[in-house]
Amino acid sequence: MSSERPKLGPDIPKVITAWLSASGRVVYLTADRNWSEELSDAEVLTGAGAVDILAWAAKDQTRVSDPYFMQVTLDGKVAGRETIRETIRARGPTNHPMFGKQAGNN
C-alpha cells in the first residue's frame, strides 16, 4: 500500500501537487501561489527552500487538501518512481480515456 509518498531530497526537481478541497480535482502549485489543474503551469522547485513552500501550501487548507512533493524533470514533466501514478493522476484513468483531464471534462 503506498499511501506514503517517497521522500525527495533538495536536489530533485519537484512540484507541489494537491487536490482542490471543493471538487477533489488534482492541482499543481504555480509560481504566483495559485493552484492550476495543468501540470505545465506548475512551478518547478529545487533547493532547500522548497520545504518552506510545501509548509505554506499545507496551510492553504481552504483551497486544497493534502499537498505533497511530486518529482518532475527540470522542464516540469512527470518523473521518478511514481511516474505511472502521477501520469494517471495528471491525465485520468487509463481504462476510461473519456474521463478526466485527458478528455477535457475534469
Add this chain to the structure above:
Amino acid sequence: MYRYDEFDDTLVRERAKQFRGQVERRLKGELKEEHFKPLRLQNGVYLQLHAYMLRVAIPYGQLSAKKMRQLALIADKFDKGYAHFTTRQNVQYNWIRLADMPDVLDVLADVEMHAIQTSGNCIRNVTSDHLAGANLDEIEDPRPWCEIIRQWSTFHPEFSSLPRKFKIAVTAGETDRAAVRVHDIGLHMKKNAEGRIGFEFIVGGGLGRTPFVGPTVREWVAKEDLLSYLEANMRIYNRHGRRDNKYKARIKILVSELGLEEYRRQVEEEFAAQNTWEKVVLPQDEVDRITAYFAAPKFAALPAISAAFDAFKAGSREYARWAKNNLRPHRTPGYVSVHVALKQQGEAPGDASSDQMRALADIGETYALDDIRVAHEQDIVYPHVKLDDVPAVYAALKAAGLHASNAGLASDIIACPGLDYCNLSNARSISVANEIQAVFADPEFEDDVGTLHVNVSGCINACGHHHVGHIGILGVDKKGEEFYQVLFGGRADEKATIATIQGPGLRHEEVAPAIRRVIDQYLTLRRDKSEKFIDTLSRVGQAPFKDALYAAA
C-alpha cells in the same frame, strides 16, 4: 426488503443534514482537512487519485428498482454517468464534488439509502449470500439476521472506534457464497444436534497483508444469543486489539497472537460474565417484525419445465451458452435465478453505466419481483425470475449490453479499481483484468476451461480478494514499475483456502500470456472436462503450473 421506520428515516436524514454543515465548514476553511477527514470517512467519502469517491452502502447487497434508479440518477446528475459495484456488495462513485456530497446524501435518503459505516473503524456493511431466499441449499433466509446485525451495529457507541474496520458476513447455505471464512466474523447458519438453527461463529479470517482463513470459535450459538455473543467477541477485540500498529490491528492478528484456545476462553468468559441487564436479548416480536420484511414473495404455481425457456435455449448457441452459465437453480418450480455478469470484455469489472442501471431496474421491476442483488463477484443477480420470462430478460439485458455469458468463468474476473482510481494503489488492476479477459474471448475456449475464478488486486489491501482466487494476481511496485505476483489455489467458499504466491512478479504485458500458459497446462493435465482447474491443481500440485507460469513465452 426491509423498509425504514420513522426512526431509521430520521436518523439518516439527520446524518445528512449534519454532514451538510460539516462540508460547509470545510469549504469555508473553518475545518482543516485533518479534522474533516474522519468526518467525511464516516460518511463514505474518500479522496482518491482524481477526485472524491463516495461509497454507498447496500445492506447485504439488496436493491429495489426504485433504489437502482436513484443510483443511476446520482451517476448522471453528480458523477460521469456510471458507477462501480464492489466486492463488498456496495456501490462507489468516482467523481463527485465535495460541495455536492450533501445533496447526494439527501437524494440517497429519499430512497432509504446512505453511506453510513462504509468507512472508518466501525462495523461495516453486513454482507450475505446474493441468492438468499432463492437457493436450494439454504436452511433459512440469512437476511433478517443481517438486518438485525445492521440495526444493532449502526452507531453502536462501544464499537464506533474499534482498532480497525470490522466486516461481518452471514450465510445459510451449504455452499458458502458469502466468503464467511475470510471475514472478521463469519456467521454460518447451521443446525445443532437437536435440529435447532443457530450460528457457527468463525472469527479472525481476512485478507490484506496477512491473510487468514478464520477458525471456528464456537460451533453453534443460539439465535437468542446472537447479539450477546457478537458483543462478547467485539469487546475482547476492542480491549486487546492492537491500536499501535495498523497492520496488526485487525481481529485476525489478535486471534492469531492469543491463539484460538485463549481467544475462545476470553470470549466465553466475557459472554458468561455479561449481566442479565447487559445481554442484548432480542425480543421475539422484533425478530418477527424484521423477518416479515423478508417473507418469500408469492410465487406463481408453475410447472418445473417451461416450453418458452426450452425454445429459447434451443434457439441459438448464444442463448444456450448464456442460459448454461448465467442461470442458477431456484427452489420454486418454474423459477430460476439470473446472474448478470458486469464483465463484458474490455469493461472495468463491476462498472455499469446509468443507462444500464436503469435497464437493470426495469428488468427487476418487470420480471424479477423487484428484487435486485449485488453479488460480491461485482455482478448483479435477480434471485427470482420465471423460466417463462427468461427470453424477455435476456433480450432486455442484451439491449443494454449486459448479456455477458461468462458468470463463474475465467473472464468473470473480480478486480479492484487499482491504480487507475485508487490513491493507495501500486499497480493497475483493470487493464490486467481486461488483458486476461481477452485470453478467454473465444466462448468455446472459455467454456472448455470451465469454472475458474481470477481475482486481481492493485495492492496488498486485497480489495480484489486475490488471496482467494483460483488464480490471484497482486500488483506490486518495483522501483516505479508495475509488477504482478501470481498466486494459485485460493478459494472463498466453504473450503476456503489462501492462495500461494508462486514467485517473482511479472511485468504488466507478461501477465496475460503467462495465464494462458497456465491454462494450457491445466487442459493438458486435467483428468477430463469435468475436473475443474482448482481440482486439478489440488490433485497434481502447483509445481507444473508454476513451471508453465514462468516458462519462456
